[in-house]
Amino acid sequence: MSKIKCQCGHENPYGTELCEKCGRPLSEKAKKSDIVDMRYEGSSRRSQTYKSSIIDKIWNFFSSVKIGVSIIAAVLITSAIGTIFPQKFYVPATTPEGYLEYYERLYGTVGKLYYQLGFYDMYNSWWFKVLVGMLATSIIIASIDRVVPLYKSLKKQRTRRHPSFMKRQRIFGEGDVQNTEESLAKAEEKLKAMRYNVKIENGAILAEKYRFSRWGPYVNHVGLIIFISGVLLRGIPGFYVDEAMWLREGETRNIVGAPGYVLENKKFTLENYSKEEAEKVFGEALEKNGAIVKSYTTDVTLYKQNEGALPGSESLEKVEDYAINVNKPLKFDGYNVFQMDYKLDELKNMTFHLVNKSSEESLGEFTVDLSDPEKEYDLGNGSTVNMLGFYPDYDGIKDGEPYSKSPVPNNPAFIFQMNTPDKPEGEKSFVAIRQTLEVEENDYAIKFAAAETRNISGLTIRKDKTLYILLFGGLVFMIGVIQGMYWQHRRVWIQEDTKGHLLIAAHTNKNWFSLRKELDTLRETVDLPAYIDRQDPELDKPEQEGDEEIWT
Amino acid sequence: MAKKKNKKTIRLISRTALLLILAAIMIYAITSKDKVKVLAEGDTAPDFELVDLEGNKHRLSDYKGQGVFLNFWGTWCPPCKKEMPHMEDLYKDFEAKGVHILTVNVGEPKVKIELFRDDMNLSFPMLWDKNKTVMDLYNIKPLPTTFLINSEGKITKVIKQGMTEQQIYQYLESIQPK
Numbered sequence: 001m002s003k004i005k006c007q008c009g010h011e012n013p014y015g016t017e018l019c020e021k022c023g024r025p026l027s028e029k030a031k032k033s034d035i036v037d038m039r040y041e042g043s044s045r046r047s048q049t050y051k052s053s054i055i056d057k058i059w060n061f062f063s064s065v066k067i068g069v070s071i072i073a074a075v076l077i078t079s080a081i082g083t084i085f086p087q088k089f090y091v092p093a094t095t096p097e098g099y100l101e102y103y104e105r106l107y108g109t110v111g112k113l114y115y116q117l118g119f120y121d122m123y124n125s126w127w128f129k130v131l132v133g134m135l136a137t138s139i140i141i142a143s144i145d146r147v148v149p150l151y152k153s154l155k156k157q158r159t160r161r162h163p164s165f166m167k168r169q170r171i172f173g174e175g176d177v178q179n180t181e182e183s184l185a186k187a188e189e190k191l192k193a194m195r196y197n198v199k200i201e202n203g204a205i206l207a208e209k210y211r212f213s214r215w216g217p218y219v220n221h222v223g224l225i226i227f228i229s230g231v232l233l234r235g236i237p238g239f240y241v242d243e244a245m246w247l248r249e250g251e252t253r254n255i256v257g258a259p260g261y262v263l264e265n266k267k268f269t270l271e272n273y274s275k276e277e278a279e280k281v282f283g284e285a286l287e288k289n290g291a292i293v294k295s296y297t298t299d300v301t302l303y304k305q306n307e308g309a310l311p312g313s314e315s316l317e318k319v320e321d322y323a324i325n326v327n328k329p330l331k332f333d334g335y336n337v338f339q340m341d342y343k344l345d346e347l348k349n350m351t352f353h354l355v356n357k358s359s360e361e362s363l364g365e366f367t368v369d370l371s372d373p374e375k376e377y378d379l380g381n382g383s384t385v386n387m388l389g390f391y392p393d394y395d396g397i398k399d400g401e402p403y404s405k406s407p408v409p410n411n412p413a414f415i416f417q418m419n420t421p422d423k424p425e426g427e428k429s430f431v432a433i434r435q436t437l438e439v440e441e442n443d444y445a446i447k448f449a450a451a452e453t454r455n456i457s458g459l460t461i462r463k464d465k466t467l468y469i470l471l472f473g474g475l476v477f478m479i480g481v482i483q484g485m486y487w488q489h490r491r492v493w494i495q496e497d498t499k500g501h502l503l504i505a506a507h508t509n510k511n512w513f514s515l516r517k518e519l520d521t522l523r524e525t526v527d528l529p530a531y532i533d534r535q536d537p538e539l540d541k542p543e544q545e546g547d548e549e550i551w552t
Numbered sequence: 553m554a555k556k557k558n559k560k561t562i563r564l565i566s567r568t569a570l571l572l573i574l575a576a577i578m579i580y581a582i583t584s585k586d587k588v589k590v591l592a593e594g595d596t597a598p599d600f601e602l603v604d605l606e607g608n609k610h611r612l613s614d615y616k617g618q619g620v621f622l623n624f625w626g627t628w629c630p631p632c633k634k635e636m637p638h639m640e641d642l643y644k645d646f647e648a649k650g651v652h653i654l655t656v657n658v659g660e661p662k663v664k665i666e667l668f669r670d671d672m673n674l675s676f677p678m679l680w681d682k683n684k685t686v687m688d689l690y691n692i693k694p695l696p697t698t699f700l701i702n703s704e705g706k707i708t709k710v711i712k713q714g715m716t717e718q719q720i721y722q723y724l725e726s727i728q729p730k
Contacts, residue, residue, distance in 0.1 A: 055568050126582045133578035235584050254685035310601035312686045373663045390664050404628045
């Protein structure tokens, strides 16, 4: 790993292609080549040279563009495969067995494999995360490995280069002019006018512009890394919330995903277009569909847990009343609560009569609030009804007892005790929808009279602290793209060699046509030797010959 | 030569550091499954304040220095119902030994809970989580879920299924303050 000593006396790191100082070709490859490879200024890219420890080997692996492109291809291909069958999110299953069964039933062995390899939940599969992580690693390491030597060599570059460097540039010209000094002075002036940064060093000019465009790709990569970091932050609790909850009218509930906040649903309204309105706006569509919804609105009250109060305590403070509408979410503390779904007409109240079976005379009525029933209903006139059992989602008798399969009042059933002046010791009755059971023959019965319903609002709770990070990452990415795309790093070297000839060479990282045009403009006013584009000589000849005639 | 060696060491250290950081981030991304903080064994049990059916306030922190057997339940859930009598049988004995049984009903109507309690002759405190705040705080998914909290306020075990009397006995014993 010894240093390479150039003829000019400068010591270059091992692996250098072109001397950092004078630009003489150092490697055999560079010496043999006609046009020198100017990528990274011929500097020694560290990863290409040191291959001692395991760390260096890993570093070299990620530094390779080939590996980088392969990782990108792998991400693309796996992402594409992930779209063939539906993702987990769209599958009506909850257990691993359920998912396996679903994919196998619908897609056979391929579906089974799809599930087993984790494609069914791709973004959460370990291998997809590893691929994205490797992509990020590759971006970071490949950038560091290139930007550092490039920056150093551009900073170090000298004005006077060795003729062998000049001769190996793609654009090169050599010749005698009438007055070398005058030509150099004029060229300096003209290049400055063309917005070049001009450096002079006894008979040599280095004119350079738009060097910053060389940093474009790296700025772009920084943007990508910021973006990936933002996505990564979503996995950390507190940065990203995407939850859903059902909230019944009249219900007050802790907001899922937003600790310390409680939401009350006062009313859910579904409004259809009136006939006249709809006729105007929708016309035919109305005839097809019958009704068209105008708005979904949930009127809510937001409460916040008081400072210092413990979760669950009643110490709540009202924040605001708000009408949540589609696309008009309730906003607080970085959260957005969106109107997302609804269910209409769940049972809310049931009204019953207490009737004398023989006379069919009513002793009065009472209403059971299904979300907050009472233990005793006093009907006045000395009659009361006691609630002995309440089964909101009655599903038959299990182990000798009525059984409710959920807390939702889908099919309410009750055991009532009817206390009347006639029967002060009370009579028991089991009452369900369209069903009454009695242990013994009763004199009195409970008859269903009426029911009221309520609506349920489906709300989504979202919070995304990473959004601005993602936006910033995207912005940096775009700045990098623009920086690298719309400007080109151009350099022009003009110098007098030891024999008194004038040498001219130029380099750009892209858009050689414009560089040539600038050189042609330069040669219109300054007496400089003709040049050739050695990669594309045909293109230049007519113009150049014409120029020769004018200027010589 | 010393300078060169020094440079080499710096390079090795910085490369190793960067690769380790990237590897750590990747491992974190792969292992973290939950977008919200889910309580696990070893975590401090978050404090809360709920009222029981009589209107008495209970704070978890009231029981500091003692064991708490925190059981989340609903009247419609058969395994919840099944384990309640066992808890009742052991409640008094362990109360004397410094282990408290607290049950939290997840937002059912109060009368429904009272009927259930009277029906089953239960005497331990039945806290009423009307707004489901504590249920969300403890990320309760299946019912019953039981948290064993030791005298230091740390969760020693999370049980996401019904328990036999023998299991309940062992669990209660495990959080008995020494």
